[in-house]
Amino acid sequence: MDTSHPQIQKVVAALAEHGVVDEVVRVLPDSARTAREAADALGVEVGAIANSLVFDADGEVVLVLTSGAHRVDTVALAAAHGLPALERARPELVRAATGQAIGGVAPVGHPARLRTFVDVELAEHPVVWAAAGHPHAVFATSFDQLVDLTGGTATKVA
Template sequence: MSVVSIETPDHPNVVRVRERLLAGGADPARVGRLRVLPDEVRTAAAAAAALGVEVGQIANSLVFDADGEPLLVLTSGAHRVDTGKVAATIGASSVGRATPEFVRAATGQVIGGVAPVGHPAPLRTLVDRALADFPEIWAAGGIPHAVFPTTFDELVAVTGGTPTDVA
């Protein structure tokens, strides 16, 4: 997979992500580094390989069904979310993987391209504290080809997320 990006399309999801990042106070220089890669990067391993970074630097945007409500968990690509731990943390009776249809309805984006922002309505969001270990992290930009750099503090700020141990 090449690390050379192609022209960033004016895909509505990518445009919306850029707009929400800037409106949320993200550093314009980082937002300007949003890239659309030549190949899809639907997994943390694929994104890390394409970018030449550690898999732990990838912020996976995972949508869960928490008692029928969407819950966005931004987790380090280096580990898996402990859904029992997350359920206990948020006071839900159950937290489970959402269906592709549930994810699309909640985010307007497809699995593998879900960004931390740019959804039709704000989502309750947890941000994995493990991401704070890296000075730069990368997240999806609204489509499976798009990624952007950010920081832990910026990610918490632009999402209104709650820093949480999720693994």
């Protein structure tokens, strides 16, 4: 596989719109559907992996970019930001909202901008790795760049 996959190209285009260019996407030989798989493939700490988790907040799609080192506290996150209860989005909703399949959801490249929260724990890592629209594709970024790229809100999520 190379970076010509249509979903990877959407991510590459979205990154380029923000001036992020020059071979930013890395295609891995094995799946990186989980933070552990991605960390192992890249030789980095699992906390440096930005998991893209999609939630349904009573009909509003919410994207949470969380460190792979922990789980999202959905109750606390919803309460802190005045959201209705956050439920894991069904695969069909994830695909409809992002154009991407679970395990490869990127922070960018979606049909429309999603309300996004970025885990402040990701700031502990100078390089953060995020999915690039396909379970075998990732790109290197930083916490600050993730916030900028997504227009997200930096917050505690765990």
